[in-house]
Amino acid sequence: MIDVQNLTKYYDDFCAVDGISLTTQPGEILGLLGPNGAGKTTILRMLTGFFSPTSGRIRVNDLEMPKDTLKIKALMGYLPESAPLYHNMLVYDYLDYVARLKGLIRPAEKEKRFRQLSRLCGLSAIMGKPIATLSKGLKQRVGLAHAMMTDPDILILDEPTSGLDPNQIADIRDIIRGIGKEKTIIFSTHILSEAEATCDRIAIINQGKKVVDDATENLKQHARTASFIRLGVTGTDAAQATARLKQLDPELDITPAETLADTVILEIRTKDNRDIRADLYLTIKETDWVITELSLESQALEQIFQELTRGGE
Numbered sequence: 001m002i003d004v005q006n007l008t009k010y011y012d013d014f015c016a017v018d019g020i021s022l023t024t025q026p027g028e029i030l031g032l033l034g035p036n037g038a039g040k041t042t043i044l045r046m047l048t049g050f051f052s053p054t055s056g057r058i059r060v061n062d063l064e065m066p067k068d069t070l071k072i073k074a075l076m077g078y079l080p081e082s083a084p085l086y087h088n089m090l091v092y093d094y095l096d097y098v099a100r101l102k103g104l105i106r107p108a109e110k111e112k113r114f115r116q117l118s119r120l121c122g123l124s125a126i127m128g129k130p131i132a133t134l135s136k137g138l139k140q141r142v143g144l145a146h147a148m149m150t151d152p153d154i155l156i157l158d159e160p161t162s163g164l165d166p167n168q169i170a171d172i173r174d175i176i177r178g179i180g181k182e183k184t185i186i187f188s189t190h191i192l193s194e195a196e197a198t199c200d201r202i203a204i205i206n207q208g209k210k211v212v213d214d215a216t217e218n219l220k221q222h223a224r225t226a227s228f229i230r231l232g233v234t235g236t237d238a239a240q241a242t243a244r245l246k247q248l249d250p251e252l253d254i255t256p257a258e259t260l261a262d263t264v265i266l267e268i269r270t271k272d273n274r275d276i277r278a279d280l281y282l283t284i285k286e287t288d289w290v291i292t293e294l295s296l297e298s299q300a301l302e303q304i305f306q307e308l309t310r311g312g313e
Helices: 040-046 069-074 091-101 107-121 136-146 166-180 192-198 217-224 238-247 277-285 302-307
Strands: 002-011 014-024 028-031 054-059 074-077 152-159 184-189 202-205 209-215 226-235 255-258 263-269 290-300
Touching: 014 040, 014 202, 014 209, 028 040, 028 166, 028 192, 040 091, 040 152, 069 255, 074 136, 091 107, 091 136, 107 136, 107 166, 136 152, 136 166, 166 184, 166 192, 166 263, 184 192, 192 217, 202 217, 202 302, 209 217, 226 277, 238 255, 238 263, 238 277, 263 290, 277 290
Parallel strands: 028 184, 028 202, 074 152, 152 184
Antiparallel strands: 002 014, 002 054, 202 209, 226 263, 226 290, 255 263
């Protein structure tokens, strides 16, 4: 559906997007995840034809920018972070205005589309209300209806849940999931839980570069397997404990985590992520040490995200 190769964008000497390549399939929800300033919005603006890339290629359904920009825009609905609404208009009047701008002139066709969008975006109760009186969550719903007016094949959403409360976030998430059953959706966010709960695939962007691009389930599985054993013992120090445990397996990766009062805390990793707690217990049982903690810790997906986006290599 979308094929992006080596996309780069410079602002004078500043490289905002550095050689990004992405592809999406029909019916896929792709999340662009990264901290503020990572380059997510710039990528979306190039995909929608608002910005021209410094270099790289954008193809959509065998169409290519810039020569087919208008045809590509006709396939897309775009909701920027701040929905472009006229606050002095009623919701119905605003959607009617958008429909006429987009060529929906016939009354029967327009009313049918309004009913569909009202049901899908939950607008039935607010059609007669001024946009200025709506909460931010309801304004986002109106913005989604705007983006979807012509039933586009591709939906581009920039931070669609930014500034919303938890209930509003859940509502927008449900709408995106419903739409994503039939359309290709790309949306940006800096909130990991949003991408994890909504996306089929996640691409993590940091400092203009893509650092991860994988199925959400694969990333979750990686987080689960990147586990370690947390061991707390008293009656020894970190160096002595490490030397003793290395006798069990010289390839153990043992890292002193902290010392609490007289308790030494160690993080222990094996090459193949084996659970060796029983072996550790039997080894320590031969000493006069006392075990205060022995647990298997799974690395959270959020920890992986933080490690990838803190800067550096």
